[in-house]
Amino acid sequence: xxxxxxxxxxxxxxxVVEFPAGEQNFSGEMARELVNLVEAGTIRVIDVLILxxxxxxxxxxxxxxxxxxLGILETIEAQLAxxxxxxxxxKLAADMAPxxxxxxxxxxxxxxxxxxxxxxxxxxxxxxxxxIPIQAIIASIEAADESAGx
Numbered sequence: 001x002x003x004x005x006x007x008x009x010x011x012x013x014x015x016v017v018e019f020p021a022g023e024q025n026f027s028g029e030m031a032r033e034l035v036n037l038v039e040a041g042t043i044r045v046i047d048v049l050i051l052x053x054x055x056x057x058x059x060x061x062x063x064x065x066x067x068x069x070l071g072i073l074e075t076i077e078a079q080l081a082x083x084x085x086x087x088x089x090x091k092l093a094a095d096m097a098p099x100x101x102x103x104x105x106x107x108x109x110x111x112x113x114x115x116x117x118x119x120x121x122x123x124x125x126x127x128x129x130x131x132i133p134i135q136a137i138i139a140s141i142e143a144a145d146e147s148a149g150x
Contacts, residue, residue: 010113011129012046014106016092021099031072034105038076042111045076049084049104051093059093061086 019026037043048064061084064073084092084104096102119126 010109010111010116011126012106012108013131014104016051016102016104018096018100018102020097024101028072030103035072035076042109043107044110045105045107047084047104047106048073048076049089051089051096051102051104053093053096053098053100053102055098057098059089059096061089061093 034045038045050062050064052060052062054060084106092104093102116126
């Protein structure tokens with residue numbers, strides 16, 4: 001890896017978004033928003049995976065590149081790399097309900113790359129990271145509102 005490519009690295013995150021059976025409304029809006037993030041230079045997509053959990057609990061995984069109907073996602077398809085192993089897929093699908101479909105997105109936070117690069121040059125190393133689920137933030141706000149009598 002060259003110094004230039006190292007300087008382009010930011011934190012790598014993943015999200016798994018589950019769509020329960022009967023509640024799947026794929027209008028293309030999510031795909032458009034993902035392409036917008038890529039085109040704006042906010043993220044670089046590393047991998048996209050579609051997981052389908054069958055009623056018997058088995059999981060089918062499909063790489064985005066294996067879907068003939070990519071549509072708007074063709075613009076990011078060339079950037080994809082198959083990153084997840086079968087064991088990773090099973091772990092990601094463990095909490096999915098039977099009959100549901102989930103999208104797995106692995107991406108580089110390009111917006112944070114200059115800071116991450118500066119931290120590396122200063123001798124820093126990442127020792128922990130995390131994410132606070134939006135549901136926890138909403139619950140906290142609602143609890144505070146209830147306490148305030150709002």
